[in-house]
Amino acid sequence: MYPIWTLGLYVRNIVLNSLSRGLNLRRLILVLAFSTTLITFLNSYYSSYQVQKQQLIDKTLNNHKAYAAKLVSATDNFLLTAQQQLAYVGKILEDDFNNQGLINSEADRLRLQTNSFNSTIIVNAQGDILGVSPKSLKLQNRKVDSFGTKAALSYRTPMISEPYISMAGNLLIFMSQPLFDKQSNFIGYIGGTLYLKRASILNELLQVHYYQDGSYLYVVDENHRLLYHPDKSRIGEQVFDNQVIEEVLKGNAGTQLVTNSKGVEMLAGYAPMTVAPWGVVTQRPLESTLAPLDDLMWQVFIKTAPIGVLTFILIWVLARLIAQPLRQLAETANTLDRPSTSLELTQIRSWYFESNELRKAMLKGVGLLQSKIGLLRQEAQTDPLTCLHNRRSLDMQISHLIAQRCPFAVLAIDIDHFKRVNDEFGHDIGDVVLQSLAKILLDVTRDSDVVARTGGEEFIVIMPRVEAKRAYQLAERLRMRVSESYIDPVGCINVSIGISGWPIEQLSIDEVFKLADQALYQAKKTGRNRSVVDATYSQDLAPVSEPSILE
Numbered sequence: 133m134y135p136i137w138t139l140g141l142y143v144r145n146i147v148l149n150s151l152s153r154g155l156n157l158r159r160l161i162l163v164l165a166f167s168t169t170l171i172t173f174l175n176s177y178y179s180s181y182q183v184q185k186q187q188l189i190d191k192t193l194n195n196h197k198a199y200a201a202k203l204v205s206a207t208d209n210f211l212l213t214a215q216q217q218l219a220y221v222g223k224i225l226e227d228d229f230n231n232q233g234l235i236n237s238e239a240d241r242l243r244l245q246t247n248s249f250n251s252t253i254i255v256n257a258q259g260d261i262l263g264v265s266p267k268s269l270k271l272q273n274r275k276v277d278s279f280g281t282k283a284a285l286s287y288r289t290p291m292i293s294e295p296y297i298s299m300a301g302n303l304l305i306f307m308s309q310p311l312f313d314k315q316s317n318f319i320g321y322i323g324g325t326l327y328l329k330r331a332s333i334l335n336e337l338l339q340v341h342y343y344q345d346g347s348y349l350y351v352v353d354e355n356h357r358l359l360y361h362p363d364k365s366r367i368g369e370q371v372f373d374n375q376v377i378e379e380v381l382k383g384n385a386g387t388q389l390v391t392n393s394k395g396v397e398m399l400a401g402y403a404p405m406t407v408a409p410w411g412v413v414t415q416r417p418l419e420s421t422l423a424p425l426d427d428l429m430w431q432v433f434i435k436t437a438p439i440g441v442l443t444f445i446l447i448w449v450l451a452r453l454i455a456q457p458l459r460q461l462a463e464t465a466n467t468l469d470r471p472s473t474s475l476e477l478t479q480i481r482s483w484y485f486e487s488n489e490l491r492k493a494m495l496k497g498v499g500l501l502q503s504k505i506g507l508l509r510q511e512a513q514t515d516p517l518t519c520l521h522n523r524r525s526l527d528m529q530i531s532h533l534i535a536q537r538c539p540f541a542v543l544a545i546d547i548d549h550f551k552r553v554n555d556e557f558g559h560d561i562g563d564v565v566l567q568s569l570a571k572i573l574l575d576v577t578r579d580s581d582v583v584a585r586t587g588g589e590e591f592i593v594i595m596p597r598v599e600a601k602r603a604y605q606l607a608e609r610l611r612m613r614v615s616e617s618y619i620d621p622v623g624c625i626n627v628s629i630g631i632s633g634w635p636i637e638q639l640s641i642d643e644v645f646k647l648a649d650q651a652l653y654q655a656k657k658t659g660r661n662r663s664v665v666d667a668t669y670s671q672d673l674a675p676v677s678e679p680s681i682l683e
């Protein structure tokens with residue numbers, strides 16, 4: 133049973149570890165599957181043990197009952213035969229009872245020829261022993277003196293005595309057959325003894341069947357006295373408080389689980405005799421009966437252990453397979469806002485229905501979440517009126533360029549007399565003008581340029597890797613395109629542009645923007661609808677032709 137407890141401890145450790153480290157699905161499946169398998173295994177093992185144990189006990193009890201009955205039959209037959217032998221010799225003697233030679237020879241013949249008796253005697257009606265065999269007992273011509281021989285004299289019927297100590301000092305039972313003359317007068321008897329503690333045919337009869345598996349039998353008489361027992365020292369002993377002996381002496385046959393005089397549990401079968409008021413009990417220790425079962429169960433365990441181990445491994449692998457997609461989905465659920473989440477979700481092997489549905493739902497959710505995030509991000513970085521970059525987005529773009537040490541030109545653009553547009557056409561039309569200008573700016577600039585609306589009617593264009601002269605040319609192209617574009621119903625508008633760039637000497641980006649504003653102010657001041665390059669910027673980079681600067 134040791135390995136079963138080992139498995140039990142293993143499951144207990146899994147549970148304790150799981151509790152201490154936090155439960156997860158895999159551990160829960162493992163605990164559930166392990167405990168279910170273990171309980172099923174132990175249950176079937178235990179019930180199989182119980183069923184087989186009961187079968188073994190029942191079978192042993194029935195065997196011993198049948199065996200007791202068989203011994204009863206054999207012993208009854210022996211006693212009947214012995215009585216018939218006495219009767220037969222008795223008949224011979226009745227015809228010639230005064231013949232001493234015949235008496236001596238029949239006493240010897242009865243003992244030696246049949247081998248049924250340890251000794252034989254022939255007694256007359258007065259109790260005188262006329263013949264005895266063997267002669268060595270020296271009882272010839274003596275008066276009967278023992279319990280059995282005196283009883284036979286008074287009973288005058290075929291008799292089997294209870295055990296007693298003979299005149300010669302042997303524990304024995306005495307069988308006798310009365311003798312009658314032709315007028316039916318009692319003239320004596322012929323008797324034979326069966327020694328209980330010494331070799332006798334009765335002992336041999338019972339010993340022949342002696343089992344070698346711890347089983348033994350005993351015979352009791354009506355006085356609870358042991359007539360036969362494998363432990364010879366107990367023969368003659370009276371045994372009380374033994375349920376089996378009580379039952380068999382009541383004349384019942386049956387089986388019973390009893391505790392013997394040494395405190396050992398025994399499986400007993402018993403049967404009463406018919407020729408004498410005796411009972412035969414055969415029994416076997418419960419422990420030795422069940423010993424093969426323990427061995428059998430151990431063999432069963434050894435045989436089933438590999439399958440058990442394989443089952444546990446299979447459960448472990450399955451638990452991993454079942455739990456893995458859910459664990460990966462749970463881990464991914466923590467990072468739904470990451471752009472890579474969708475890809476990670478598609479790579480999870482959701483091989484069964486629930487995990488697949490969960491993954492699909494998560495993919496849908498992630499799609500919605502990320503488009504919402506994208507929308508919010510776009511809204512946070514976009515000017516709502518023109519959909520151009522707003523100030524925050526512009527700052528991010530500039531930080532990016534500066535981090536990459538990428539030079540760029542800054543165009544500060546402002547609509548000329550925009551107030552008049554608002555005043556004349558209304559604020560909504562003013563908005564339309566702002567949106568139209570945004571489109572023109574996007575149209576004229578490159579994809580790599582950054583076009584932003586930073587104030588009411590102020591726009592900034594960032595042109596990476598563009599130096600002062602080229603910036604001026606582009607600003608002019610832009611300005612002219614604006615002034616040529618008709619915006620319904622306002623007509624054409626003009627813009628003024630201030631140009632600066634980064635890097636300029638040791639100036640910060642704020643100072644660069646300030647220079648662009650100053651150039652714009654200069655453009656406004658010198659008549660509007662023009663582009664002005666900040667002088668510091670134009671000197672720092674390539675020389676720009678004079679007319680271009682101050683047009």
Ligand SMILES: Nc1nc2c(ncn2[C@@H]2O[C@H](COP(=O)(O)OP(=O)(O)OP(=O)(O)O)[C@@H](O)[C@H]2O)c(=O)[nH]1
Nearest residue numbers: 546547548549550551552554559560562563588589
């Ligand atoms: N329609 C509209 N108008 C705006 C918006 N933001 C600012 N404005 C207007 O833009 C005008 C700017 O006027 P000013 O600053 O005086 O400049 P200006 O009239 O363009 O004159 P100069 O710049 O000197 O040529 C104001 O009338 C503001 O109300 C906007 O989002 N929509």
